[in-house]
Amino acid sequence: MLSTDFVPGAPNWLDLGVPDTDAAVSFYSATFGWQFQSAGPDGGGYGFFLQDDKTVAGLGPLTEEGASAAWTLYFHTPDADATAKAVEQAGGTVRMAPDDVFSFGRMGQFTDPAGADFAVWQPGDIKGVGLVNTPNSLTWAELYTTDAAGAKDFYRAVFSWQTTDMEMGPDMTYTVLTPAGGTEENSHGGLMQLPQENLDRGSRPEWHPYFEVADCDAVFARATEAGGTTLIPPADAEGIGRLAMLLDPAGAPFAIIKSAGSEQS
Secondary structure (H helix, E strand, O other): OOOOOOOOOOEEEEEEEEOOHHHHHHHHHHHHOOEEEEOOOOOOOOEEEEEOOEEEEEEEEOOOOOOOOEEEEEEEOOOHHHHHHHHHHOOOEEEEEEEEEOOOEEEEEEEOOOOOEEEEEEEOOOOOOOOEOOOOEEEEEEEEEOOHHHHHHHHHHHHOOEEEEEEEEOOEEEEEEEOOOOOHHHOOEEEEEOOHHHHHOOOOOEEEEEEEOOOHHHHHHHHHHOOOEEEEEEEEEOOOEEEEEEEOOOOOEEEEEEEOOOOOO
């Protein structure tokens, strides 16, 4: 389970890069009820999605040439420069070398060996998002990859994550990810091999967020009415919850889940 304690290796920030930030504000406000707050004239168009007056994510215009709309997961690091070196030593790529973001913190952006983008956040004045695990906030981070075994090795080398394999069927293994020294209760994400049929439909290695919701079907309906595209319609996963996966109107994938055992809100 995620926590705002933000131990090293755990997700502590996420943001959305899109070609049209106004359209994204409209979609996610309709879907989750989020409010948007600009970072101001020095923010380069960046701003923050808020839920109950607490930051749940960032939003900004795409800045890399040829980049597609996507959510980026950031993982806590006490030393972004050391993490950048670890990424390179493990076979990954540094897309953006670590740099200070005013006094807020230090960030770096990377790509793993299979091609999935991710980032790190070394906290300064901002430790991370202000809300997790409650309705309309981040609750899980998931990686689809073309090399599950390689991904486990890579992220263990970079973040010292613990990995636990779960057999989901005769041809599917799901790997649960936990920060170093944590237990199952501290798990923050998972990874799985992309099935061939997904690759045939154009899927590629990528991280995507899961947002906790109070009612999966209702949020799914609002998202599709606002222009989202269905990837996986609402379905029950025994012992996990009711979940769905979508593309937002700009093409960024995300998932929603009403976790098993969570209370309606």
